[in-house]
Amino acid sequence: MAVENELKYLQGIDTVAFVRPKAQERNQEGQIIPWQTSLSFDPQRDSDTNPTKDGIVATSSSVETDFEVEFINNTSAIADVMYDSLFDGEVLENWIVYRNRRNAEGKYFAWYMQSTVSEDSNDNDPDDNSTRDVTFAVNGTPKRGWLELPKDAQEAIDYIFRGLGKITDDDKTGGGTAWNKTTDNGVNVPETGNTPAPK
Incomplete structure (x- = not known):
């Protein structure tokens, strides 16, 4: 399958953060931070110049990354894990996933980092939702992949189509099938048997 190189703009709503305690890498998947309202990702490298007799020589430092997520405060386990990282120094794994950028294999573009929480600000205005603004101290250089x-995770981001049937462990869709824009537009297969007229 050829890789499409169609130019697309990326929207903030399609960019979401996932977190996992590194100590749990063998036991659980990365968890989405529920109800994210803002995500800031800012890798940067400081540079300086030194004048010499032969001209200016540029020097640069290592890459430092500012990573911050704001979300509506909630009772999810992953929201509590971020407190553990702040107070206990627990190392976290972080992913920033771009849901609107995929490769030929159908995988999503993402950044991967390891970090600890350096600040967790909690605002509690009387006429609004409680919010948290979490800043992560990123170790090393973020990796792309x-x-x-x-x-x-997909269901947590955006609920899937469900049918009218009962939801079971084997069928999370209730017998429904999500609409496919490529193959379903205009589809209408005539009935082969007798269908009762609507009342």
Whole structure:
């Protein structure tokens, strides 16, 4: 399958952060931070110049990354894990996933980092939702790559289409099938048997 190089703009709503305690890498998937309202990702490298007799010589420092996520405060386990990282120094794994950028294998473009929480600001205005603004101290240099988005993660981001049937462990869709813009437009297969007229 050829890789499409169609130029697309990326929207903030399609850019979401996931977190996992590094100590739990063998036991759980990365968890989405629920109800994100803002995500800031700012890798940077400071540079300086030194004058010499032969001209200016530029020097640069290592890459430092500012990573910050704002979200509506909630009772999710991953929201509590970020407190653990701040107070106990627990190392976290972080992903920034771009849901609107995929490769030929259907994987999503993402940044991967390891960090600890350096600040967790909590605002509680009487006429608004409680909010948190979490700043992560990123270790080393973020890495780029492509990843699969687990089904549970996709459902957490945007609920999937469901049918009228009962939801079971084997069928999370209730017998429904999500609309496919490529193949479903204009589809109408005539009935082969007798269908009762609507009342």
